[in-house]
Amino acid sequence: MTEFPHARRSAFQVLTGLFSLPPGARVGIGPVIAAAILVIIVLASVMAPLYVPYDPLAMNAMARLKPPSEEFLLGTDPYGRDTFSRVMTGGRVSLLIGVGAALVSVTVGLFIGLVAGFFRAADSVIMRIMDSLMAIPAILLAIALVALNGPSLGSVIIAITVPEIPRVVRLVRSVVLSAREEPYVEAAIALGSSMPKILIQHLMPNTLAPLIVQGTYICASAILIEAILSFLGAGVSTEIPTWGNIMAEGRTYFQIKPGLIFWPGLLLSLCILAINLLGDTARDLLDPRMKKREG
Amino acid sequence: MFVYILKRVLATIPVMLIVAIFVFLLLRLTPGDPAAILAGDAATPAQLDRIRERLGLNDPLLTQFFTWMGQLARGDLGVSLLSNTSVAGMVADRLGPTINIALMTIVISVALAVPMGVIAAWRHRTWVDFLVMSFSVLGFSVPVFVIGYILIQIFAIELRWVPVQGYKDPSEGFGAFFSRAILPSLTLATIYIALIARMTRASMLEVLGEDYIRTARAKGVRENVVLFRHALRNAAVPILTIIGTGFALLISGVVVTESVFNIPGIGRLTVDAILARDYPVIQAMILLTAGIYVFVNLLVDVSYSLFDPRIRY
C-alpha cells in the first residue's frame, strides 16, 4: 500500500508549492498575465527560425535603415538586415543567456554555499573570496572576463555568472546556517544521520525555494547585463543577434530609427518584467513568513 | 564599538588582497598589448618590442606583481602606460564627478524610494502597492542607456530644461552642477529606486506584522506615526543593507551613464583603460572601486547600531 517516499517527492512538493497557493493567499491577475507573456515570448523566440522572413544575418547594403514596410515588417538595420527577423531570433540567444546564467550561477553557488555552510573551516576562506568577488564591480569584471575569452556566448554567460555567484553563495549559506539550528536538524543528528546526509536531505531542500526566486532575478539581470556589455563593446559578437547587441548597434540611431531600440527593448523589458513579476510572486508564495501571516 | 570597527577594517585587508591578486592575474592573462596602442597602427613589431621592454611588460609575471605590490605598499599607484601621468592624479581628477553624481543619486533614490516602499507596504495589495511595485519592476527591466536616452530626449532636447551632457563641479556654482547632474542621477536612480523601494516594502511588510505595531495601534497612535516612527526604524537594517550592496549596481550603472552623459568620471576611465589595457590604471581603479564598496558597506554595518540599539559591537 505504501511506497517509500523518495527525496524526489519532496523536491516535487516544493515545486508544486510554487503553483498551489497557501490558504488565504490571493494571486492577482498580474502574475497570470506575466506568465502568459513569458510563454508567448519564449515560444516565439524558440520557433523564430521557422517563421521569420529573412536570414537574420543576411546583409543588404542597398536596403539600409529602411522604414517598416510590408517587405520589412519592422524596417532594417544599418547593415540592411531585417529587424523583425533579428529581434525574433535575438530572443533565443538573450533568453539562453538569461537561463544559462541563472542555471550556472545557481548550481555553482549552491555547491559552494553548501560547502561554506557546512565546513566551518572552509567557510571563512570561501566567504573572503566571495566578498572580494562582490567588491569588484560586476560590469568591470565582466568586461575583463570577456576581453580574456573573447566575446563568445559562453564567455558572456561566464562573465555574467561570476559576479552573481557570491550572492547565491551568501543566500545558500545563510539558509543553511539558519536551518542548522532547526530542531528537526538536531533531531536528525540525534538519530545518527551523517553530516552529508543531513546537508543534502534536510538542509538543501530549504535552499530550493529561495534559489528559484533568486534564479529568476539572475535570469532577468543577465539579459540586461548582456545588453549593457554590448553597449560597452564587450558583448556577444554581432554575428549572433541578441536583444542586447541589436539595441547596442541601434543605439546611435535612437533619434532617427527608434525602432531599432524600441522593438528589442520592448521584448526585453516585457520579458524581464514578466520574469521579475513571477519571481516576486514566487517569493511571496514561498516566503514562510508571508504564509504564516496569511494562513 | 571601536574594537569592532578596527576588526572590520582589519578584515578588509585580506579581501582587498584577494581583489588585488585576482585583478592582476585576470589582466595579465587577458590578451592585449598596451605597447601597441601607445605606438599606433603603423609601428613595426620590433618597435613594439622595444616599448614593451621599456614598460616592463616583458618581465616575468611574478616580478611585475611584486613590483606593483611594492609600489602599492609605498602608496604609489604607478604611472599610466599611455599618458605617462601619475595614476593617483588621474584618479583624483576623475573621482569627484563620480562621487558627486553617486551621492546625488543616493539622495534622490532614498528620498523617493523609502516613502514609496513604506506606502506600498501600508497599502499592501491595493492599487498604490501595485503602482509602486510596477514601477520598481519596470526600473529593473529597461537597460540604463535606454533610460538615459529617453531622459535626454525629453528634458534636454524637447523641453530644453537642462544641457544634454557634460559635467561641472559644484564649486563652479551649484546651479551649473545640478542642471548637468540631474539627468544622469535620475538615470542611475531608476534602478536604485526600484531596488530600495522593493526592499523597503518587503521589510516594512514584515515589520508591520510585528506585535509592537499592534501595540502602537492599541495605544491609539496615528497611522503615520506608526509607519514612520515605529515601523520604519525597525525596517531600517535590511534597507541599509540593500543601499550598501546596491552600491555595486550603482558603480556598474555609472560606467554606462558616464558614457551617455559624457561625464569624466572613474567609470569611463576604467572602461577606457580596460579597452586600452592600461594596466596600472585598471588595477588602481578596480582596487579603488572595490575599496569604496567595502568602505560603504563598512559604514552601513556600523550605522546599523544607530537604528537598532540591540546591535552592539
Next chain:
Amino acid sequence: QEDETTITAVMHSGLRVLDPVITTAHITRNHGYMIYDVLTAVDADFKPQPQMADWEISEDNRTYTFTLREGLKFHDGAPVTGADVVASLKRWGKRDSGGQLIFDVTASLQSPDDKTVVWTLTEPFAPLLDVISKQSAVPPFIMPARVAETSADETITEYVGSGPFVFNEEEYEPGVNVTYEKFDDYVPRDEPASWMAGGKVVNVDRVVWTTMPDALTAINALSAGEIDYLEQVQIDLLPILESNPDVTVETRDELGYVTIGRPNHLLPPFDNKLIRQAAMAALDQESMLATMQGDPAYYNVCGAIFGCATPLGNEAGSEILTGGANIEKAKALLEEAGYDGTPIVLMAPTDVTSLINQPVVAAQALREAGFEVDMQSMDWQSLVQRRAQQNPVAEGGWNMFFTNWMVPEISDPLINVMVNGRGDDAWFGWPTDPRVEELRAAFVAAKDDASRNEIAVQIQEHVMDNVNYIMMGEYLIPQARRTAIRNMIPSPVPVFWNITKAAE
C-alpha cells in the same frame, strides 16, 4: 576674461599620448600641430613650402641648408635654435619609416649657427623635402633640444613647443579634456594658410578638445550649442543636424580615408597567391562602402592603392575590386588553387565603430565564394596584440583583418607601410616581396615626377596581382560646426588656426 573666445571641439578620440613622435595616433599628431611647428609643410597641392625655415639645395642634390625665420620662440620664451632642430630631427628619424630612409643616407646633420641647419647626404634623396613636409603619420615636430634628447622609445615628459597654441598642462585630463591657449608670441608667416603651410593666425583665445564616447550625445550637444565643433559625424546621423540652421555640416578633409583588408602572407591559405586573389575577387568595394557609409556622397569606389586624388594615385588593374564582386572568378581561383577548406580566421573588433562593419560584410562575401570563415570577435586591443602573432592559427595566429588609413598615410610607396615587402620586418601580414622592394628602391632613386608616376603604376599593378593587401575604397567623414565658427581651412588635419568665432 569676459569676451574671451573659446572653441570647444569634440575630437574623434581622446588624447592620451602626448608624444607625437612615439605614436602614429592621429589625435596625437593633431595635438602636435597645435603646440609644435614644423620646418617645412605641405600645401593643398602636395607641394612642400617653407614654414619655420627656407631651404637651399646644393647642386649635387646632397646638401640641404635650412635657414630659420625670425621671431621663432618656444613657449617658455627661449628662441628656437638650429640645435633644437637638429635634435628634433634626429629623434624623429629614429621613429619614422621615411625618416629612417633619409638617415640611412645621411652624412651629417649639423647646426653651424643658431639660425642654420645643414643636412648633408651621402647620395641624393629626391623625396627628402616631401618626407619632412608630410603631414602624416609622424611629422618632424620641432621641440627644444633638451626634450628631443629623450630616447625615441620613451615618451617625453615636457610639452613645450613653438607652435601657435600653448598646451595647458594644468587642465589636461588624459582621454577627456585638453586645453590649448593662444601663444601670443607666435609670429605667423605672411602667406595665406593652405593645409599645413602658410600663416597660422590664431583668432581665438582658447581651444578645448573633448571626447564624447557616445556619438548621439555629441550630436545633441552640438545641436544644443554646448559645443562648437564635431570633428567626425556618423553619416546616418546627419539628418538630425540638417534641419538646424545653427549647424553647418561639411567635408573638411576632401581626401578622406581608405579602408583595407590585410591577409596574412605567412599562413595557409593566404600564403597562396591564387587564394589571395580569390578573396579579392569575392570582395566588392561598393557593398562594403555602402554598408559602412550609407550615403554614396560620402564614399568613393577607388582601386588606387595610393588614393584616387593623390599625385601618385592610379587604378591600374583594380577592376576586380571596383567592378563588383566576381564570385564566379573567386570560385574558379579557389578551384585552381585547390583550396582545401582551411578556415579563414577573420579578426573582428567589437569596440571600434569605424571597423565593425568590414569583417561582417567580408565574411558574408567570402563564404559566398566558398571560403570557410571563422570570424572571431574581440576588442581592438586583443586584435592589435593578436595581429602581431606570426604563429599558426591554432597557436593564436590569424588570417585576415581590416583597418583604416587616412589617404595621405598611404599616398606614396615610402609612406604606405603595406607595400613594404621585407618579410618579418614588414608590417603585420609579413609579405616577402622582392619585386615590390625593387620598385620602391627605384622610386627613391627616380629623378622626376614622370618617372615616379611610372613606378607608382607598376607598384599598383604588382600589388593588385600579388594582393599584398586589399584596397576596399575611399570614404569621407563629414564634420559639423556651429555656423558661428567660420574660416576653417580645408585640411586633412583639423587645425584651429585661421578660425574665427562670431558671437551667437
Next chain:
Amino acid sequence: MEFKSKDFSNAPRVLKIRKLKVGLTGRPNAAPVLDGIDLDIRAGETHCLVGESGSGKSVTSLAAMGLLPKGALEVQGGLIDLEGFEITSASPSQMRELRARRIAMIFQEPMTALNPVIRVGEQILEVLNTHSDLSPSEAKKLTLDMMEQVHLPDVERIYSAFPHQLSGGQRQRIMIAMALILDPDLLIADEPTTALDVTTQLQILKLIAEMQERHGTAVLFITHDMGVVAEIADTVSVMQKGRIVERAPIRELLTDPKEAYTRKLLTAVPNLAPRPARGDVAEKDVVTVQGLDMAYGGGGFFRKSDRVKAARDVNFSIPPGRTLGIVGESGSGKSTVARCIMRLIDPTAGKITVAGTEIARLSRRQLQPHRKHLQIVFQDPYRSLNPRWTVARSLCEGPINFGTSRDEAMTKAAELMELVDLPRDALDRYPHQFSGGQRQRIAIARAVAMKPDLLVADEAVSALDVSVQAQVLDLLDDIQEKFGVAMLFITHDLRVAAQICDDVLVMQKGFVVEHGPAGQVLSTPRHDYTRNLINAAPGRNWDFSNYRALDHAPAPKGAIA
C-alpha cells in the same frame, strides 16, 4: 483555596458584546471564527476567558479593540458596546481616540510587544503625547510616576532603557504602565504572563490586581492556565470553537462545572501533588552524569570575558524505567544539560555515561554508534519535524541509519503509529497536516523507533493545550511502562513535574539547588528557591480534576510571597 466572591450586579457595565460574529474577510460562507459571542464586563470585575488554543479568545479581544487584522478577519454581525459607544461601526479616528483612554490592552509576549528600537520611557510617553496636551515636563513626570506605580526600580534609568535591556517581568510592567497611564475603564490582558516564569507571573498578577483595586478598572483576562484563573477571576467564560459554552462565577465553575467541555478542560489540569513513587529498581543506572560543566561563548579571541556558565557541576543518574524531572526558571540551564547529554553541544567538563559508555569526550564519528541509546523530544512540535518530509520518512530515518532495511523500517513505522495512537495512513502525510499534539506524538514515535535507553524530553508538553498535554503525558507514561526507558523530563511547570517524575532536580543559574524524590522535593522543599517556586504556582491548593481543594496541599513553610 479562597476564591473571589464579590457581586458585580450593581456595578456599571463597561463592555457589552452581543451576538458577535467574526469571519474571514471576503468569505462570508466560510465557518466563522467567532460565532455569536455574548459577553458583559462590569467596572472592577475580572472576567477570565479560557478555552483551548484557537478557540477565539484573542480574536474576541482584538475585536473589542477594533484591531482585527485588516484583510484577514472582519466583524460580520453583532455589536460591541463600550460604555454606550458602538465599536463595530466606529471610524478609525474615533477608535484611535478610544484606545488607551477608555480601553487598553496588554499582550502575551512582552519582548515582541514593545518596540525594540524606542526607549521604553518614550513608548509610555507616547500615549500621553497622543492623547493629552500635557507639557513635556508634566508628561515625563507622569510617566515616571506611573513607572513607580508598577514597582519598577530605578525609574530614571529604566526610562531611557531599551526593551532588550530589561527582564521579561520588567517589560511586562512597562506594558502595564503603558496600558494604565490614562486610567482606562477596560483593560484587556491577553495571556500576559504565559511567557514569564512562575515567580514573575505571580508578581505581575499581583500588580494587575493592585492597579485594578486602585483605579477600579474592569479587566478581561485571557489565559489557558486554570491555576491563574482560580487565583484572579471573578467570573469565567469558557470558549470552544468560537462560542462561549459556559459562563459562571469562579467558585461555581470550579466546583460544579455544567458543560462536558468545561469538565474535560478541568480534568486535564494536573495536580501539584506528586505522583506516588515507583518501586526501586535494582538494575544499573542508564545514565550517569558527573560534574557536568557547560560554558557558552569564549570561542573568539576577544570575548574570553563574556562566557556564560550555563551549567555548573551537575550530577545525577537515572535507572531504567524511571523519570527524572529538571525544573527551574527560564535560563537556569535546563536545556543546556539536556543538550550536553545528547551531545548536541560539547560540555566543557564532566562525565556522561550512557549505557555503560562514557560519551562526553567522544568525537562525532565515535559517537555515532551510541546515538541510538539516546533520543530527544523537543518543545516546539512545529519545528521538530522536517516540514518537507512525510511522517514515514521521518520515522524511518533513524532505523535506516542503523542498518535496518527500508521495508522493515516501514513496517516498524506503521506499528509505531499505532503505538502513538495515530491512523496508519497518516504515514503518507506531511507534518503540517497534523495538529500540535499529533506532531508531538510523531516526534515521540520517531524517538521511540530507535529503542533508546534514555529519552530526553525538553519541555515536550509546554507548547500544548492542557487537554492535549494530558494525552501526551499519558503516552509517555505508557511508553515508559512498555519499554522500560529512562526519561529525563525537563519542564518549568511544577504540576507537570509532579505528575510524571519520580525524582526532581531543581536548577537555578546553572547550579543544582535541590535533588531528591519528587514527593520530598515538592512537599517538603529544603531550599528557599524551591519553596518560592512552589509558592508561586497559581491555584496550587486546588484539585481541578476533582473539583475540590487538595487534601495534601503542598504547603512549604517559610516561603516568601
